[in-house]
Every structure is written in C-alpha cells, then in structure tokens.
Amino acid sequence: MSDVKKIATRDSYGNALAELGAEFPNLYVLDADLAAATKTSTFKKAFPERHIDCGIAEANMTGIAAGLATCGIVPFISSFAMFAAGRNFEQVRNSIGYPHLNVKIGATHAGISVGEDGASHQCNEDMALMRSIPGMVVICPSDDVEAKAAVRAAYEYNGPVYLRFGRFGVPVINDNADYKFEIGKGITLKDGSDITIVATGLCVSQALEAAETLAAEGVSARVINIHTVKPLDEELIIKAAKETKMLFTVEEHSIIGGLGSAVCECLAENHPAKVVRIGMRDRFGESGPAAELIHKYGLDAEGIVKTVKENI
C-alpha cells in the first residue's frame, strides 16, 4: 500500500480543530505543553486567543476544562493518551464524567505506534479506562477522513467524548462520496461469509488488506470498522456473529478492556460466538519503529492472516 496517501490521525485532529474553530466561536483548545506534538498548533496558529496552554499539568488542564464547560465553552483538551486517559483517569471520571460535562478529550500518540519512545509512552489501556466511565463516548478513527469527521461529530454531540489518535501515518481508506460518520454506527467495509474481522483505528486498513489475502486463499472475510468503541454498534456485531463462523477483533490496544472486550461482552450476552482477540496480550510495548512494532505484535495484515489461519 506504499502508493496510498498516508496521514497520521493526530494531523487530522489539528486540522479539524482549525476548521471547526472558524465555524464555532465557543470552541477552545487546551494543551499541556504538547501543542507541537498533538498538532493543535494548527489551531493555535489560527486562533491564538482560543488556545490555552496549561503547562505540564494534565490534571489541572482537565479540571479547568470542566470549569470552562460549566460556563458554555466547548473545550478540547489535548495530550498523549498516556496522560489524557492514564494519568488523568480520576480527573476525567470525577470532574467530567460524573457531572457529564461537555468536554472533548483529544488523545494523540495512542498505542504502540508511538514507536521509539517505548512502553512508558505507548498507552494500550486508554480505551479500557475511558470505556468504564458512565456516559463516556469512545472513538478511535481509522484514517484522516474519519478522524476529521469524528472531531466534528464530537463537537456536535453534547457530552464527554474521548477521541483516540495516532502519531503514525495511516492510509486514507474512507475517501469516498458515500462515507458517513455517525457516533455509535459501525461500517461494513467488505462483506464476507466465513469470518468477520472487527477492527478499529489504524488496524482497519490492515484488516482490509488481510481480507484480500484471505480471499485469495479461499476465505471470505467480512471487515467491520468500529470507529466508536463505546457505544458499540451491537446490532452490527450480533448480525456478523449470526452470519459468519467466528469473529476476530483487531486493535492497537490491550486485549483487556478495549474493542475485543466490548465485542465479547456484547456477544456473550446476546449471541455467544467464538471471538479471537488480536491486540497487545497483557504486556507492555517497547521501543522501535512503529511499522516494525505493529508487525512484531501481529497487528498488521500478515499477522491478522496468520491468526485467522491458526484459528479457523
């Protein structure tokens, strides 16, 4: 897929904020000394008076956002997933989640695709943490088109939203006229009758590529893009469980608490089916180029194909 245009979703995030900022004067962006990395610097350049740098103090940034939200401002707080969701879990839960305030959390540098910075900065637990907060929407977009649509949808939605972005360039796969983003609605990207691959984030393009390889080998794989991990599109998942033999979930996240868990919870209660979770298997990441890590941990097309073949 080397000829395909690649964009990191953190760039999409910064660009989307700058676009929305022009439309909505009550949109503010808060950073914790990472505007250059979270790409909110794009917004900062366009609307310096609406960009608030809180310094290296994420907990306070989160509380400030809560206070701003009570006064009619729509704040997007930005940091790395490790800090936005990890360090901040309790602030997000108690200052934003419990009062259900209209704060958006833009978390970049999620998952192992952070790369060389290594395990301390590779947050593979953020979706698990955020998903557990009552009323929190959790979105993990798969490419530039979806990420920008997600930022707009998050602004238009009244309530807390966690947005997960990456620093690694990913192929643009949703650049078509029919594309429509709706919070909580999964997208069937490819139909198939033998198995279903349910993917989120940067794993979606890998899942599509895996499905092509599998098709050549006689396995018909359905591919579902779950951009909204919470609320999960249960109807689409149950339908896939009824129509195909087994499901494979793929995420750049721990297999505990993220997409894989959400799919298992849904099916265990509604239509028990075999689910194989592809993700970080209860371990930390490590330093290395993002593409190599994605390959090493079996999250690329090759790894997905291998896991599918081992299980069908």
Added chain:
Amino acid sequence: MDKKALMIAANKVRQGIITGVYNAKCGHPGGSLSAAEIFTYLYFEEMNIDPKNPKMEDRDRFVLSKGHVAPGLYSTLANRGFFDVEALKTLRHTGSFLQGHPDMKGVPGVDMSSGSLGQGLSAAVGMALAARLQNKDYRVYCLCGDGEIEEGQIWEAAMFAGHRKLDNLVLFVDNNNLQIDGSLDEVCSPNPIDKKFEAFNFYVQVINGNDFDEIAQALKNAREHKGQPSAIVAKTLKGKGVSYMENSCGWHGKAPNAEEYEIAMKELKEEEAALCQM
C-alpha cells in the same frame, strides 16, 4: 445583612449541618461547622446569586473543593432558599438529591460536582478563566481544606491562576489545622500556607475565618486587589459551635448519636436565643 443577622444565619446553618449528619447517621460535621461563617457570608452577603434562578447566567460561582463538607453547603443553600430546609433530613439517603458529596446535576445552587480532593480548585480556575475569556464580570469563589492542599493538583491550579493573574478568583483555605490522621504538623505539613500561595503569585490574607468582620474585610480587599488571584487563609476552629466536636479529629467524619444530637441542638438553640436577644 448586619453582623447579628449573619451570626444568626450561621447558627441556622450549623443546626442544618447537625440535622443532616444526624439523620444520615454519617457524614462530615467537623469541617462543615468550621466553615459555617465562610459559607454564610458568601451566600448571604457576598455573592451575586438568585435562589429562585440558580442557573442565572452571569451569577458568581462557588466550588466546594473540599466536597466532603457538603452538609455545610447544603444547609447554607437550604437556609438561603434554594430548596426546603426539611430536605436536609434526607442527606445521604438512597434516592435523595443530597448526595454524600455535591452533585451539580441534582442540587439547585451547586455549581460544580466535587468530593475527590484537589480537583475543585482547577474547576474554579476554569470558571474564572471563562469569565475572563467571555468578558464577563462574575467572580468565582472556592473553598479548600488545609489538609486538601497536600494534593499536588492544588498547586498546578494555583500556578495557572497566578500565571494568568485571575483576580476574579478567591480561594478560601479552611485552616482548622486538623485532618483525618491528626494535626497538619503530625501528618504532612503544608505550612507555611500563606508563604506558599504568595510564592504562587497570589494576594494572600490570613484572617480569623469564624469572624464575620474579618471575612467581610478580606473579601473587600480581594475585590479591590487587581492583577492577582486571592487566597484567604482562614484560621478556623474545627467543629465550631458544638462543644464536644470543637478541635477534635474524631468529629471529622462521624455522626452524633441520639444523645449527642440532643446536646448539639440544645447548645446551638441556646446560642440562637442569646443572639436574638443581643
């Protein structure tokens, strides 16, 4: 209101605290009682609020960062007319709107949910910043415990408020010198509190927080002082107004039994009668 009326109002607030905690059979009377004058002065005199329109757009805001003293806030709001004083008897009961810690979704007059120590000041700073960003002239008040300021987030918030020169923000530190495990000096002293806030670019005043004249003067000074947020270190007596609760760690988070309740209410009613005859 004159000082006598304020003292009577504070007495009523204290009666409501005891009533609430007694009926809940748990809760936090000590720090609620120590801050009764601060609550009373803010809601009966200082703040631009309307009990009939609790969400009034440009009202002054209050954040109870030490959310466990919800009985003090609830009693003040009820006595000020935000809701029926009788409701205080449902404090902490299943289904009651008066949750153990303030819930802004359920209680008229509560501007921010709180309870997890260290978080409320950040929200107050956000509100003060919102006023600045939106060119509004409302003011924001926050009450922290002196033990609470051991939380690191307080200093993150203080650094930001000082840096941004948020002079529409007033922080009260209820300095009753006691926390759950003992006195501040025994546990993990945040002293000297005044010097710390000065170092974070606050305009700092140290007052007797159980004295209405000193509270009034400090708030007037804070209003007139430009270019810095205010910290008012309010020296108070934990458990004030109920003899056996005064200056005792044990009454931080404990409800009186029936006998103790009778003694507390008798003392407070006697004080009320004496005040009325002044």
